[in-house]
Amino acid sequence: MREANDLIITLATRNEGKRLELERWLQQRQSPIQLVLNESVGDIEETGGTFLENALIKAQATPPVVPGGWVLAEDSGLVVDALDGLYGLSPFPGLKSNRWLTPALRDTLLAQAYPNRMPLDRMTDSGVSNTDLCYGILALLGQNPNRSARYCCGMVLWNPARQLTIEALESIELGVIDGEPRGINGFGYDPVMLLRNEAGELSANTVAELSSDEKNQISHRGKAFQAILSALARETGIGLP
Secondary structure, eight states, X not given: OOOGGGGEEEESOOOHHHHHHHHHHHHHXXXXXXXXXXXXXXXXXXXXXXXXXXXXXXXXXXOOSSTTOEEEEEEEXXXXXXXXXXXXXXXXXXXXXXXXXXXXHHHHHHSSOOOOOSTTOOBOTTSOBHHHHHHHHHHHHTTOSOOEEEEEEEEEEEETTTTEEEEEEEEEEEEEOSSSOOOSSSOTTGGGEEEEOTTSOEEEEEGGGSOHHHHHHHOHHHHHHHHHHHHHHHHHOOOOO
């Protein structure tokens, strides 16, 4: 049955970039669903062994802003095949995509720190920028011809009042580029990622060089969100836009 609080989804994140990305996806489809942040929630320890487990941990630790409403959480990361097993991480960097690069390791690999290049990027708690992470991946790959990589996204929609969980796991094949990061539209590893088409050919543009509309059409997060909303429509009667 459709209820008013089914139209308001609380996001279990303080990442404004993720909120804007999903919000644009809804706007393109003229969806009545609204996304809100619970600003009172602090850092949530991610102790799961998979992206989906971490997403569920974050969802269940975030109270919905609207009583009886839904909470949406996601955990996503980069997987670089050629670096599998490095620093004990398999896949690499996988669940540690935002935490594998310590300040000490950054200084060893890069000999300097880089400021964030994109408006929506954030610093890690240890002071490592997203741009540091991008350059760190490029440094580890060096001239390795195997540039195969992918984004993975585990997403969970949780309703504590109904004790109901809807989940999805999506990934998209990507490539890691050589050279300098390019583009300022996005966050995370977007400046060093090239999309592959169905024929396996790499795009000339990094993900950070795509428009928001282009990115939402193919992003791992957008695909997971669409799967979540399809399931929500079946549960509540809210039509998928």
